[in-house]
Structures are given as C-alpha cells and as structure tokens.
Amino acid sequence: MKPTRTSKAWIREHINDPFVQRAKREGYRSRASYKLLEIDDRDHLLRPGISVVDLGASPGGWSQVARQRMGVHGKVIGVDVLPMEALEGVNFLQGDFLAPAVQEQVRVLLGNRSVDLVLSDLAPNISGVTLYDQARAAELWEMALEFSLEALGPEGGFLIKVFHGADFESFVRRMKQCFVRVVTRKPAASRDRSSEVYLLGQGLKPKHKG
Numbered sequence: 001m002k003p004t005r006t007s008k009a010w011i012r013e014h015i016n017d018p019f020v021q022r023a024k025r026e027g028y029r030s031r032a033s034y035k036l037l038e039i040d041d042r043d044h045l046l047r048p049g050i051s052v053v054d055l056g057a058s059p060g061g062w063s064q065v066a067r068q069r070m071g072v073h074g075k076v077i078g079v080d081v082l083p084m085e086a087l088e089g090v091n092f093l094q095g096d097f098l099a100p101a102v103q104e105q106v107r108v109l110l111g112n113r114s115v116d117l118v119l120s121d122l123a124p125n126i127s128g129v130t131l132y133d134q135a136r137a138a139e140l141w142e143m144a145l146e147f148s149l150e151a152l153g154p155e156g157g158f159l160i161k162v163f164h165g166a167d168f169e170s171f172v173r174r175m176k177q178c179f180v181r182v183v184t185r186k187p188a189a190s191r192d193r194s195s196e197v198y199l200l201g202q203g204l205k206p207k208h209k210g
C-alpha cells in the first residue's frame, strides 16, 4: 500500500523523535519507557520486592523499567492482546484484558499476593470514529480500575493513561472516590499535542480496602 501524506509525516516525526532515538541508544523497547521513568523519578513507585501488574505491556518498555528499578526481587506480570518478546523476570500473558478469563489468569499468577502497583498504558486501536473510540477507551479505564480495586493492597498505587474528552472528568471523580491521593502527570515524553495524561491514585479509601 502506498503511504499517505499523513502516514509519511508520522513516520518522519517518529524517526526524528528524540525519545525514539534515545530509546534505541539506551536499549528500551519503546519511547513510552521515558514516561514511566519520569513519573517514577517524581513519585517513587517502583521499589525492590513489590508486585506490579503492567496492563497493555507490549512491546515491553514499561515492564523493562519496572524490572530495572525493582531489581531481581518482586513480581512483574505483563498483559497485552499483542505478543511480546520475552523479558527476563517478567511473566507475560497474551490476551484481551476485557475477557474475565484473562483477568482470572492474572489472579492465578499472583497467587494469594495482593498487588502493590497496577500500571495501565492500555490504549485501544483508533478507528477514527470519535464516539466509538472514546467509549472503548473508557471501558478499558473502568476495567483497569475495577481490577485495581480488587487486586491492590490497602497502600497500593494505580497509574493509568487517560485522554481528555467526554469521559475524562467523570473518571477523575471515580478515582477520587476510590483513592486517598490522586494526581495528574504529563511527562515530557508525552507529546504536547496528545490529549493523554496519566492519573496516579494511591492509598485505597476505607470502603475499597480488602
């Protein structure tokens, strides 16, 4: 297929992107690694020995950062509908996170252990139909939140990528109902023109504690 003008512009921008070049040099699988590195520099989420579930893990940039910063101890479970090349110290599950059977597999991998940190960089494929895409994204946010409420320990954290748009404000309100502390992060590697931001919730409010 002949590349369109927009896809050519995207490829040019991608190749020239300083974070893409840096990721290549430094051995990260995606430019997204720099988003988590910056957030973690500020919020100190990744500590040795914790257990982390990385939703939307492929190609593995966030799981790499988690593993690096946690050292050899602790658990990292990655989930993605796409395949992911194996990463040492990361349990990867390929499947649709919206499927109850896939969430059950994550629980089995966790054993009886509660989760310290749920990361969600989940993003649906964009169809171009705004209302449909927003609804798909909001469904993923809600599922990731529901999973976190059930899986996190009382002091756990939940970092999620969301987009400004129809469901944004109501999702922020939901986060504030569930977590003691909710902050917004927009790391430098998140492009200015992108409506994405990251929400970080920490500490479950009493009615959500297990």
Ligand SMILES: C[S@@+](CC[C@H](N)C(=O)[O-])C[C@H]1O[C@@H](n2cnc3c(N)ncnc32)[C@H](O)[C@@H]1O
Binding pocket: 029, 030, 032, 033, 055, 056, 057, 058, 059, 060, 061, 062, 063, 079, 080, 081, 082, 095, 096, 097, 098, 121, 122, 123, 124, 125, 140
């Ligand atoms: C922005 S990418 C994640 C990049 C990753 N954090 C990294 O650093 O390499 C978003 C991912 O979400 C995944 N995804 C979207 N919907 C999903 C679903 N329902 N279940 C599992 N993964 C999904 C996509 O396949 C894609 O790999």
